Structures are given as structure tokens and as C-alpha cells.
Amino acid sequence: MTSEAKAPVVEGRGLGKTYRDGSQAVEVLRGVDVEVLAGRSLALTGPSGSGKSTLLNLFAGLISADTGELYFTADGQRHKWHLASQRERTRLRRRYIGYVHQFFNLIPTLTVLENVRLPGRLNVGNRLDARALELLAQFGLDDRAGAFPDVLSGGEQQRVAVARALLLEPPLLLADEPTGNLDAGNSNQVVELLFGAARESGVSLIIATHSETVAAQADDRLDLGG
Amino acid sequence: MLARALGRFVVRSFWSTAMAVLGIALGVMSVVSVHIVTAEVASELEALTPREFADLTHFLHQDDLSADEYFELRARWHRGAYPDIEFLTPVIDEPAVIDGQSVRVLGLDLIGGGFTRLDFTSGTADPRGVWVDDTLAGRLDLNVNGSIEAPDVVLADIGVAQQLLGWPADRLSYVATRIRDPIQEVKDYGEHLLPGLGAGWPETRPEVDLDDTWRLLSAQQQNPASQFGKSVLFNLSALAMLGVLVAWFLIYQVAVAWLRRLWPTLERFHLLGVGMTVLVSSFVLTLVTLALVAGVIGTYLGEWLAEWLFAQATGASGTDLAVNGWVLLKAFGSALFVAVGGGCWAVWRRNDTTRTYAWLTWFAALILVGLTIWGVVSAETGLAGAFLSIATLSVISMLIVRPWLEWSRRRAGWLKGPLLWVLGFRETVWHPGDLTVAIGGLGLAVATAIGVGLMVDSFRADFDRFLTQRLSYEVVVEGPKDALRVFSHDRARDNAETQVYREGEIRVGGVPTELRVADLNVFEAARYGHDGVLSASTVLVSEQLARTASLEAGDSFTVAGVTSRVAGVFPGFGDIAPRLVVDESHPLAMRATEVDSIALRHMDAGERARAGVAYPDLRFIEQTTMRDQALATFDQTFVITGILITIALLVAGIGIYVATTSLRLNRMASARLLTSMGVSSSENLGIDLARAAGTAGAALGIALPLGILFGWILCRVINPRAFGWTVELALNPAPVLEPLGWGLLAALLAGVVRFGSNEESQTAG
Numbered sequence: 001m002t003s004e005a006k007a008p009v010v011e012g013r014g015l016g017k018t019y020r021d022g023s024q025a026v027e028v029l030r031g032v033d034v035e036v037l038a039g040r041s042l043a044l045t046g047p048s049g050s051g052k053s054t055l056l057n058l059f060a061g062l063i064s065a066d067t068g069e070l071y072f073t074a075d076g077q078r079h080k081w082h083l084a085s086q087r088e089r090t091r092l093r094r095r096y097i098g099y100v101h102q103f104f105n106l107i108p109t110l111t112v113l114e115n116v117r118l119p120g121r122l123n124v125g126n127r128l129d130a131r132a133l134e135l136l137a138q139f140g141l142d143d144r145a146g147a148f149p150d151v152l153s154g155g156e157q158q159r160v161a162v163a164r165a166l167l168l169e170p171p172l173l174l175a176d177e178p179t180g181n182l183d184a185g186n187s188n189q190v191v192e193l194l195f196g197a198a199r200e201s202g203v204s205l206i207i208a209t210h211s212e213t214v215a216a217q218a219d220d221r222l223d224l225g226g
Numbered sequence: 227m228l229a230r231a232l233g234r235f236v237v238r239s240f241w242s243t244a245m246a247v248l249g250i251a252l253g254v255m256s257v258v259s260v261h262i263v264t265a266e267v268a269s270e271l272e273a274l275t276p277r278e279f280a281d282l283t284h285f286l287h288q289d290d291l292s293a294d295e296y297f298e299l300r301a302r303w304h305r306g307a308y309p310d311i312e313f314l315t316p317v318i319d320e321p322a323v324i325d326g327q328s329v330r331v332l333g334l335d336l337i338g339g340g341f342t343r344l345d346f347t348s349g350t351a352d353p354r355g356v357w358v359d360d361t362l363a364g365r366l367d368l369n370v371n372g373s374i375e376a377p378d379v380v381l382a383d384i385g386v387a388q389q390l391l392g393w394p395a396d397r398l399s400y401v402a403t404r405i406r407d408p409i410q411e412v413k414d415y416g417e418h419l420l421p422g423l424g425a426g427w428p429e430t431r432p433e434v435d436l437d438d439t440w441r442l443l444s445a446q447q448q449n450p451a452s453q454f455g456k457s458v459l460f461n462l463s464a465l466a467m468l469g470v471l472v473a474w475f476l477i478y479q480v481a482v483a484w485l486r487r488l489w490p491t492l493e494r495f496h497l498l499g500v501g502m503t504v505l506v507s508s509f510v511l512t513l514v515t516l517a518l519v520a521g522v523i524g525t526y527l528g529e530w531l532a533e534w535l536f537a538q539a540t541g542a543s544g545t546d547l548a549v550n551g552w553v554l555l556k557a558f559g560s561a562l563f564v565a566v567g568g569g570c571w572a573v574w575r576r577n578d579t580t581r582t583y584a585w586l587t588w589f590a591a592l593i594l595v596g597l598t599i600w601g602v603v604s605a606e607t608g609l610a611g612a613f614l615s616i617a618t619l620s621v622i623s624m625l626i627v628r629p630w631l632e633w634s635r636r637r638a639g640w641l642k643g644p645l646l647w648v649l650g651f652r653e654t655v656w657h658p659g660d661l662t663v664a665i666g667g668l669g670l671a672v673a674t675a676i677g678v679g680l681m682v683d684s685f686r687a688d689f690d691r692f693l694t695q696r697l698s699y700e701v702v703v704e705g706p707k708d709a710l711r712v713f714s715h716d717r718a719r720d721n722a723e724t725q726v727y728r729e730g731e732i733r734v735g736g737v738p739t740e741l742r743v744a745d746l747n748v749f750e751a752a753r754y755g756h757d758g759v760l761s762a763s764t765v766l767v768s769e770q771l772a773r774t775a776s777l778e779a780g781d782s783f784t785v786a787g788v789t790s791r792v793a794g795v796f797p798g799f800g801d802i803a804p805r806l807v808v809d810e811s812h813p814l815a816m817r818a819t820e821v822d823s824i825a826l827r828h829m830d831a832g833e834r835a836r837a838g839v840a841y842p843d844l845r846f847i848e849q850t851t852m853r854d855q856a857l858a859t860f861d862q863t864f865v866i867t868g869i870l871i872t873i874a875l876l877v878a879g880i881g882i883y884v885a886t887t888s889l890r891l892n893r894m895a896s897a898r899l900l901t902s903m904g905v906s907s908s909e910n911l912g913i914d915l916a917r918a919a920g921t922a923g924a925a926l927g928i929a930l931p932l933g934i935l936f937g938w939i940l941c942r943v944i945n946p947r948a949f950g951w952t953v954e955l956a957l958n959p960a961p962v963l964e965p966l967g968w969g970l971l972a973a974l975l976a977g978v979v980r981f982g983s984n985e986e987s988q989t990a991g
Binding site: 099105 | 638639644645646648649652653656895896898899900901902903904905906909
């Protein structure tokens with residue numbers, strides 16, 4: 001664990017991404033270098049439109065970079081993320097990456113417990129059902145297990161999303177402005193859960209945020225506004 | 227600017243726009259094709275009645291009617307006793323054989339009768355002469371004045387007709403009248419819009435205070451052939467409306483989907499100061515434009531389909547069918563109605579989401595249940611009442627879809643199983659606003675397919691049994707009367723093996739009835755389902771005659787001074803006129819003078835070949851051939867029905883596609899979330915499949931009971947009212963499973979197929 005803790009989970013060199021709409025092109029990322037070591041946390045900061053979410057989506061393998069190289073290491077294997085097929089990225093993402101979004105974090109047609117169980121069911125069948133219940137209890141949501149998301153508060157929904165992201169104890173946890181839609185109290189609670197759980201289980205955390213308070217809790221910081 | 231925004235939106239939403247146009251065009255095609263075909267058949271049916279009779283609405287009958295009785299009636303009419311009667315004239319209307327030709331002699335008061343339609347300008351107008359149809363021209367040794375358009379009819383002044391029949395000068399057949407109908411104009415317009423509608427109107431007896439010796443018959447009762455045909459047309463027209471109804475659901479679905487995507491743009495325009503009325507009008511105008519395009523396409527397709535259908539139904543190819551103003555009115559009226567109605571309803575529902583109108587739904591459902599029962603139970607409501615029941619049941623089924631989906635949503639937690647499948651299934655009930663109408667539309671189309679399928683299947687089974695019973699002779703001989711007479715004379719030595727049928731026409735309670743005379747021995751009587759022989763005082767009546775004259779087995783009735791007892795009632799599938807069957811010993815037998823056909827219990831192939839040479843004018847038809855022909859004709863009859871249902875299913879399938887596209891807008895966030903969790907495209911397809919299966923399950927869950935109810939109404943209510951025969955509903959699996967299978971396939975395809983993957987995320991404007 002100790003030797004692995006020093007190896008980078010995510011390693012990017014010269015990453016660039018441009019979006020095109022007809023004749024218009026918007027360059028969102030240019031020449032970004034990034035490295036996140038195992039068990040450490042990184043805050044992505046910068047103004048709106050600076051490419052925080054795009055970079056997170058690159059790490060998640062949801063999109064691919066136009067330029068540069070990106071490597072993702074999981075279970076001791078270093079994957080060439082920039083060369084991997086979409087199918088391969090999907091397979092690795094579902095097993096090794098947890099993702100918490102700002103909005104619409106839960107599947108509305110699944111109950112709270114089913115939402116948390118989902119990554120487990122997608123990967124290892126029902127072997128993590130008990131773990132899902134433990135996480136809900138740990139996050140103070142065990143009494144909401146049978147409820148559908150539409151009756152949950154925003155804070156509760158984000159806590160469920162964090163619980164779900166942690167179910168598989170993935171080596172990489174991505175969070176895209178997870179507190180952007182919450183009041184201060186709920187915001188603190190969710191941030192504590194995220195950072196606490198990441199530290200506790202040795203998970204690497206990359207969090208995109210506007211909040212200086214949140215960014216300050218991270219081990220490292222990458223400002224995309226410059 | 228607004229127009230540009232809407233135009234850009236339509237172009238960017240290419241596939242849903244194309245689907246909307248295609249759906250409306252299919253609905254219009256269904257309406258146009260059936261209208262053209264039915265209008266053509268209706269005009270052919272009208273030719274069965276002499277044009278001179280076209281304005282007459284009712285007929286007054288009395289046994290052995292004399293001229294004195296007519297003049298007494300006319301005197302009372304002149305004195306104002308019957309204010310609703312507009313016109314009154316005596317009629318001679320009897321079958322006869324003149325110069326070896328079987329004809330219908332029609333005697334009218336041509337001098338004072340006011341038959342303005344008769345063209346006296348052609349030929350001469352000799353009061354002792356006759357007018358004949360072209361079919362009789364040159365075949366009668368009579369003084370012919372000119373031609374009329376009625377097959378095998380000899381029209382003459384009343385005195386000449388009496389002479390032709392050998393009747394005394396004071397004897398009449400009946401009195402024809404025209405009775406005022408306050409809604410006649412409405413009925414006429416209705417008939418233009420929906421050919422055959424006349425058969426659907428409830429039969430109402432006019433308020434005319436006649437004494438009990440007169441029996442009043444409507445023109446429909448008097449001319450059952452025309453009534454029969456119109457009933458078929460009405461059934462087809464009503465079925466064709468299904469295409470429009472489902473198209474209406476479709477355009478509503480499109481309107482809802484578009485509105486959801488357009489609304490942000492419209493709101494931005496509204497914030498800039500554009501009035502909401504202008505915005506909504508522009509939105510509806512966009513739909514109207516699409517409807518007009520679809521109307522043009524649908525009209526062209528409908529004209530082509532009409533010619534094809536007509537060729538299928540009649541065997542006549544290359545018929546040039548007319549597209550008149552009524553067709554265009556109906557085509558574009560339907561298209562515009564669905565566009566404006568669907569668009570406005572969608573806007574209204576969007577602006578009125580806070581109220582659920584649950585009480586109104588249940589109240590409306592209660593009223594509709596009442597109307598359904600009334601239409602089924604009350605025979606007086608006629609064919610229209612029966613179709614009203616089907617319409618109200620359809621609306622009830624639509625009304626319950628949304629509450630049912632909402633109820634299911636509240637219990638969605640009960641559903642267990644693989645999570646992605648559970649997710650897909652639950653999506654069916656999660657957005658009732660998106661799927662309600664599409665589920666209802668598909669349910670309705672499948673229910674109609676089940677109902678009609680059950681009816682056709684049951685009817686075919688009954689018809690098959692009927693043929694087995696009737697076709698008990700090995701060979702039937704048909705041909706010219708003279709040749710038949712010679713053949714029957716030659717076969718007289720083999721009497722037990724040979725059955726000679728004679729036919730005539732009489733009136734039972736004023737209703738023209740086909741009289742059939744034969745040796746009603748045990749074998750022959752069994753063909754009508756009767757055990758034993760018929761005596762000189764007993765008769766068999768067809769189901770139509772029993773219904774028209776209110777007769778049942780054991781009843782007695784008097785015709786032409788002869789009292790008979792009904793020994794049994796037999797089904798008469800395919801009979802246009804009511805039938806009365808008597809033994810040769812019955813006094814009425816003398817009224818049937820013409821040999822119609824001869825049946826032989828046994829005739830081997832060699833004998834048949836020899837007879838074919840000896841009697842070259844006669845046709846020797848094997849029972850198996852007749853059976854095959856009868857069943858082939860039966861199947862051909864329902865070709866149009868099958869095509870109409872297929873069109874409705876297609877439109878309903880498109881409706882599901884559009885609804886699913888709309889639903890995908892709702893689940894875009896979920897879809898992104900699932901992707902970020904590593905759900906693969908094949909798993910996404912599984913979710914789509916599960917949702918489509920759920921959609922199909924909901925639609926088919928409604929379609930199954932509704933379809934069986936439709937089938938029952940078609941067999942037990944519509945068939946007796948339209949044609950006079952009852953069909954026993956047989957619940958065989960094939961006619962139920964087949965439409966369910968097609969419905970499932972349509973829902974699965976529509977739920978899984980995606981045209982233009984970027985369209986769903988395309989923002990408005």
C-alpha cells in the first residue's frame with residue numbers, strides 16, 4: 001500500500017480539448033499537465049468555462065483529449081487512457097472510478113438503497129448489498145433506504161451520491177462541484193464525508209470547485225484560470 | 227425572428243418532424259382511401275333502387291291493398307290528418323315473368339305522381355308504353371318509351387303495370403310516401419362526409435297517426451339490399467376513423483415533445499415582450515403547416531390505396547375513382563383538426579399542470595360507462611348506438627391510462643429484479659405525461675385489431691359450420707331457367723337424389739322476402755338445422771326475417787291470406803334479403819314459379835362430364851368448389867379491414883416512437899449519470915428494451931380486455947343490428963395473440979430504434 005501510495009493514479013501530459021459547433025471552435029484546455037498520486041487529493045479551481053468539468057470528464061474517460069497523453073493506473077496496471085477504446089474506458093470506469101456530480105446525481109426511478117447498490121450490481125453482483133446498507137448507516141441515511149430520490153433534500157441526495165461513489169472503494173474518486181448547489185451546513189457535511197472517506201480508504205480524490213474553503217482541504221491544487 | 231427560430235427548430239428536429247408528418251399522412255391516407263371506396267360502393271348501391279324512388283322515405287302496406295283504401299288515405303291526408311307527410315302515391319311493385327324474362331314491374335302514377343326525375347324527354351311518352359333498363363332493351367315485346375337506370379325493372383304507368391301483371395284495376399301493391407324529417411339536411415351532409423352513415427342512424431318511427439291496418443316501413447326496411455350495403459360501408463368508415471384518432475394521439479404526442487423543447491425559447495421571446503398568444507399561435511401554426519403537408523401526401527397516398535383496395539374488394543382493376551370536394555374536406559379537415567386540437571391541448575395541459583381533474587375524470591368515465599351500456603342494451607339506438615359504445619369504451623380506456631400509470635408509480639418500489647431492468651420498467655410509469663397518450667393509442671389500435679380479429683375468426687367458424695350444413699349436396703346445377711327446367715324434367719325419375727329449388731318474392735309484413743320452395747324432406751330440412759320434415763302449414767325463416775318481422779319458432783303469421791307456423795329459424799350469413807323456406811305442399815309454393823337451381827346428392831365425375839356435354843348451357847358446380855369460393859370471398863371481404871388496422875398500428879407505433887423520444891428528454895440526466903458510472907451501450911439498450919416492454923405491457927394490458935369487449939360488441943350487437951345475423955364469439959388464442967404480438971413488436975421497435983441520435987439533446991432555437 002505504501003509503495004502504491006507514491007505511484008500516480010492519473011498522469012496527464014499536454015492535454016488539450018477543443019469543442020466545435022459548426023464553424024466555431026472553443027479551446028477549453030491547452031497543454032495541461034497533471035499528476036495525482038494514490039491516496040492524495042487534488043482540487044481543480046478556476047472560473048466557469050475554464051475546463052474543470054472537461055478535465056474531470058477526461059479523467060473519467062467520458063471524452064477523449066484532442067492532444068496529449070493521459071494514463072490511468074488501477075490494480076497495478078497503467079492504462080493508456082488516450083489510446084483506449086470507448087468500450088475499454090467504460091469497462092474500467094465502472095470498476096475503478098467513482099463520480100459525484102453537482103446536480104442529478106441519483107437515478108430517480110431507483111430507491112436510495114438501489115442507487116447505492118447500483119455500482120455493486122454492475123460489477124460484482126449482489127455481494128456488496130450489505131456494504132451499501134453500512135454506508136447508508138454511516139452517512140445517516142439508513143432510514144431513507146426505501147425512499148425515492150425526489151423526496152430527499154439536496155444534501156441528502158449528495159450524501160447518497162458519495163455513498164454510491166465509495167461502494168466499490170475505487171482508486172479514483174471524481175467530484176464535480178459537489179457542494180455547488182448546497183447550503184453551507186450541507187456543503188460542509190458533504191465535503192467532510194468526501195475527504196474523510198478518501199483519506200480513510202486511501203482513495204485518490206479529484207474535486208472541481210469554486211470554493212476556496214473546499215480547495216484548501218485538498219493536498220494539491222491545479223488552477224485552470226491562468 | 228420567431229419564425230426563424232421555429233423553422234430552425236423544425237429542421238433540427240428532422241426525425242420527429244418526419245415522423246409526425248408520416249403519422250398524420252397515414253391517418254389521412256386511411257380516411258381518404260376508405261371514403262373514396264365507400265362513396266363508390268354507395269353510388270353503386272343507390273343504383274339498386276330506381277332513381278324515381280330516391281326521394282321516398284317510407285312505404286305504407288296493407289294486405290290486399292285496394293285503390294279505394296288508397297283514395298281514403300289520400301282524402302284524409304288532403305284534409306290535413308297527416309301534416310308530416312309531404313307526398314303520397316300508389317305503387318305497383320311485383321316480380322313477374324314477361325317474355326321469358328324475370329323482371330320487376332314497377333307501376334307509378336306517372337301523370338299525377340310528381341316523379342320529376344323521370345326523363346320523359348328521351349324517347350316517346352306513350353301512356354301505354356314502358357321504360358326499361360338497358361339490360362332489358364330489345365328482349366321484351368313491349369312498347370318501350372325510353373331507358374331508366376335500374377337493372378331488370380320495367381317501369382310503367384300504374385294502369386299499364388296492372389295489365390302486365392294481369393291484375394284488376396283497383397289492386398295496388400303499397401303506398402309510397404315522403405315524410406318530413408327535421409334533420410334530413412344534417413343527415414344528407416353526414417352521408418356526404420361518411421358514406422353509409424344512413425345505416426348508422428337509429429331507426430325512428432315518424433309521428434304519423436295512421437290507423438292500425440297500415441304498416442309503415444322505412445326505405446331502409448323496404449330495400450334491405452341497400453341497407454345491407456350501407457351497413458358494411460358504415461362499419462368501414464367507422465373503422466377508418468380509427469386511423470385519424472390514433473393520428474390525433476400522435477400529433478398530441480409530438481406537440482407535447484416539441485413544446486417541452488421549445489418552451490425555453492418561447493419564454494425568452496415572452497421576456498423580450500412578445501405576447502404569449504402570438505407565441506402559442508406560432509407554435510400551432512407550425513403544426514398546421516406540417517398538417518397541410520401531411521394532408522397533401524395522405525390524399526395522394528389515399529387515392530392510390532383506394533384504387534388498390536377497390537381492386538382487392540371487387541376484382542375490378544384500373545377503376546378511376548374520383549377525389550371530390552368532400553374527400554378533400556375530410557382529408558385536410560382531419561389533418562388540421564389533429565394539428566390544431568393536439569397543439570392546443572398540449573399547450574393547455576402545459577399551462578394547467580397544477581390541477582389534476584381527478585373528479586372530472588371519474589365523472590366523465592361514469593357518464594361514458596352509462597352511454598356504453600345504453601348503446602349496447604338499447605336496440606333502438608341502432609348501429610350508431612353500438613359504435614357509440616365502442617367509442618365510449620375507447621375514451622374510457624384513454625381516461626384510465628394516466629391514473630393507472632400514476633397508481634403504478636406509487637407502487638414502483640415493489641418491483642424487484644436486476645436493477646437496470648427495474649430502472650427501465652419503472653421509467654414506463656415515471657413520466658405519465660409523456661407516455662399516457664401513446665400507450666392509449668397503441669392500446670386502442672391493438673384492441674381494435676383483437677376485437678375485429680375475434681369477430682372475423684368467430685364469424686369464419688360460424689360460416690364454416692354454416693357451409694358444412696348447407697353444402698350437403700355433391701353438385702349444384704345453375705344456368706338459364708329453360709335449361710334448368712329441361713334438366714329437372716329429365717332427372718325426375720331420380721327424384722330422391724335430386725332437389726329442385728324454385729324462387730319467388732313475397733312480402734312478409736310489407737318486407738320484401740325471398741321465397742324458396744323445395745321438397746323439404748329430412749335431408750333438405752337438415753340443411754337449415756331443422757329435424758324432421760316440413761308440413762303444408764309450417765315454414766322456416768331466416769334470422770333476418772325473424773328479426774325484421776319479430777318472429778320466433780312456434781309463432782304463426784299470415785301472408786297473402788295463408789297462415790303459417792314458424793318451425794325454425796336458420797342463420798343466413800351472406801343473405802342480403804330475408805328468406806322464407808316452404809315445402810312444395812305449402813300453399814305459398816305456387817308463388818315461386820321459377821326454377822332457380824337444382825342440387826344433386828350424388829354425381830360422379832364421369833356423369834358430370836356427360837351431363838356437361840348433354841346440357842352445355844348449365845354449370846355443374848361441385849360442393850367443394852362452392853365452399854372454397856365462399857371462403858375465398860369471405861376472406862376477401864375482410865382485406866380492407868386488415869389494411870385499416872395495420873395502418874392504425876403503424877401510426878400507433880410512430881406515436882410510441884415520438885413518446886419515447888420525448889421521454890428520453892426527461893431522462894437525459896439519468897442517461898449521463900449512468901454513462902459516468904460505466905453503463906455500456908448494450909446495457910443502455912437493455913434499459914430501453916425494458917422500458918419498451920413496460921410500455922408494451924401497459925398498452926397491451928389495456929388492449930386485451932378492451933379488445934375482447936370490442937369483439938363481443940361486434941359479434942353480438944353490431945352484426946345483428948347491421949346485417950341481421952348473430953355471430954357466436956369464440957375466444958380462440960390466435961386472433962388475440964397475433965395483434966398482441968404485433969403491438970409488442972411495434973412498441974419494442976419504437977422504443978429501441980433511434981433516428982438522429984443528436985436530436986434529443988438539440989436545444990431549441
